[in-house]
Amino acid sequence: MKRLNSQLQDDGAPAELILLLRTLLAGCKEISFRVSQGALAGVLGSTLSENVQGETQKKLDVISNQILKDILQESGYVKAISSEEEDDVVGCHPNGNYLVSFDPLDGSSNTDINSLIGTIFSITHAPQWMEPDDPSAFIQPGTQAVAAGYVLYGPSTMLALTTGKGTHIYTLDKTHGGFLLTTPNIRIPEQTSEYSINASNQRHWQPHIQNYISDLIAGTQGPRKKDFNMRWVAAMVGDIHRILTRGGIFMYPYDEREPDKAGKLRLLYEANPMAFLVEQAGGTADTGTGRIMEVMPTDIHQRVPVLIGSKDEVATCLEYSA
Ligand code: FDP
Numbered sequence: 420m421k422r423l424n425s426q427l428q429d430d431g432a433p434a435e436l437i438l439l440l441r442t443l444l445a446g447c448k449e450i451s452f453r454v455s456q457g458a459l460a461g462v463l464g465s466t467l468s469e470n471v472q473g474e475t476q477k478k479l480d481v482i483s484n485q486i487l488k489d490i491l492q493e494s495g496y497v498k499a500i501s502s503e504e505e506d507d508v509v510g511c512h513p514n515g516n517y518l519v520s521f522d523p524l525d526g527s528s529n530t531d532i533n534s535l536i537g538t539i540f541s542i543t544h545a546p547q548w549m550e551p552d553d554p555s556a557f558i559q560p561g562t563q564a565v566a567a568g569y570v571l572y573g574p575s576t577m578l579a580l581t582t583g584k585g586t587h588i589y590t591l592d593k594t595h596g597g598f599l600l601t602t603p604n605i606r607i608p609e610q611t612s613e614y615s616i617n618a619s620n621q622r623h624w625q626p627h628i629q630n631y632i633s634d635l636i637a638g639t640q641g642p643r644k645k646d647f648n649m650r651w652v653a654a655m656v657g658d659i660h661r662i663l664t665r666g667g668i669f670m671y672p673y674d675e676r677e678p679d680k681a682g683k684l685r686l687l688y689e690a691n692p693m694a695f696l697v698e699q700a701g702g703t704a705d706t707g708t709g710r711i712m713e714v715m716p717t718d719i720h721q722r723v724p725v726l727i728g729s730k731d732e733v734a735t736c737l738e739y740s741a
Contacts, residue, residue: 421600423578423589430584436565439496439517439542444578444598446490447538447570450483450523451591454572457533479530480504483523483538491519498545501557501719503688508719510551517565518545518556520687520719525569526654537571537656541692557719561691561712568692569656579605579663579696586663586699607702608666611729613648615658615669623674627739655684659693659727663700668728668736673707682706682724686716690723703733707740 423444427437484504491497491511498515499508503522521540529536543563549556568580576591578598586605589598614635621629638646650667652658658669671683684690694704694711704711704727714723726733 421603423580423598423600426587426589426600426603427582430582432566432582435496435516436542436582439494439519440566440580442490442494442496443487443519443540444570446487447578448576448591448596449486450538451570451572451576453482453486454479454530454536479536480524480527487521487523487538498549499551499553499556501554501687503685503720508552508554508557513551515551516545518543520557520691522685522688525656525689526652529652529654529657535571535573535652535654535657535660537569537654537660539569539656539688539692540567541688541695542566554719557687558716560715561686561694564691564695564712567695569659569696571656571660573657577601577660579660581696581699583695583699586696588663605663605700607663607697607700607729609701609730611666611668611732612645613650613661613665613667614732615650615652615662615667617651617653617671618649620674623676624672625675625740628670628672628736631736631739655689655693659697662702662728663696666729668726668732670727670736671725673724680722682722684722684725686711686714686721686723687719690714690725693725693727697727701730702728703730705733705737707737 484502491500495512496515497511497517497519499510499518501508501520519542523538524536525539526536541564543559546556566582568578571577578589580587587600588602588605590601592599634641634643635647662669673682690711697704706724707726726736
C-alpha cells in the first residue's frame with residue numbers, strides 16, 4: 420500500500436510542505452492516542468475556562484491545541500498559526516514560510532459520548548513582509564491554500580488530504596505508525612438522497628432554506644418525487660467524511676437569531692479546508708451567496724453559512740434562493 424510521503428511526492432508537493440504536513444500529522448497521531456485513551460487518560464470533561472466563541476472548552480480541546488501549537492512552533496516551517504482555541508494569532512518562527520489555521524478538536528462535545536471528532540487544518544504561504552504575530556497575514560481567501568485536510572478520530576484514524584491534486588483518503592496503520600493510502604482520488608457522487616442539518620434550528624432559517632428542507636421531507640409526495648434520508652453526526656468533520664465517502668448535502672445555513680453572525684462554522688479552520696477537500700473531490704461548497712473559498716476573511720474567527728456536498732443537490736438547494 421502506498422504511503423503518504425510517496426503520494427505527496429507524486430502530487431508534486433514541495434519538499435518543505437511535505438515536511439510540514441508530516442510534522443502536523445505527528446501531532447495528530449498523538450491526539451489520536453490521547454483520544455483513544457478516553458476516560459483512562461483522565462482527559463474527558465469540561466474545564467472552567469471558555470474560548471473566544473464563548474463555548475465551554477473540553478480538556479481534550481486544550482490538550483490537542485497545545486500539542487499542535489508546540490509541534491508547529493518548534494518546526495521552523497511555520498511563521499504563525501491561528502486556532503479555534505486561541506483568541507489571537509500565535510507568532511512562530513520569523514523565517515517560517517507557511518501559515519497554519521486549525522480547529523484542534525472539531526465536534527468536541529462528542530468526546531463525552533465516545534463519538535466522532537477530528538482535527539481540521541488549512542495551510543497557506545506566509546507573506547514575506549509580515550511580522551509573525553500580524554493577523555492581517557491570514558486575510559487571504561481559501562483559494563490561496565496550498566494544502567488542507569482533516570484527521571478523523573473514529574473506530575479507525577483517517578486522514579483526508581488535498582494539495583490541489585485531488586482528495587486522497589488515508590488510514591493510520593497503528594502497527595507501523597504511518598498513514599497508508601486507502602482511497603486515492605475520492606469522488607463525491609453528483610446526486611444524493613441524504614441530507615444533514617440541525618433541524619432544531621428550523622424556525623431560525625431563512626424562508627428559502629425552510630422551503631428546501633420541507634420539500635426533502637415531503638419525499639415522494641412532494642415536488643422532488645423521491646424520499647430523502649437524514650444523518651447528523653454533530654461534528655462537521657464526521658458529516659463531511661460521510662459526504663466524501665458516499666455523497667450528501669451538509670448545511671449550517673445563515674441563522675436569523677444573531678444577524679451579526681453570518682453562520683455557526685468558522686471560515687478559516689472549518690469551512691475553507693472542508694470546501695477545498697470537497698471541491699477537489701468533485702463536490703460544491705457554497706455560502707448560499709457564493710463560493711466559500713472566494714470569501715475574503717475580515718477576522719480570523721469569522722463565521723460563514725455553509726452548504727456543502729453533492730454537486731447537483733447543492734445546485735438544487737441554491738435554486739430555492741433565486
Ligand atoms: P462543536 O461545536 O461541537 O465543536 O465546530 C462547530 C461544531 O461542533 C461542528 O463540528 C458541528 O457540525 C456543529 O458545531 C454542531 O453544532 P450544533 O450542535 O450547535 O448544531
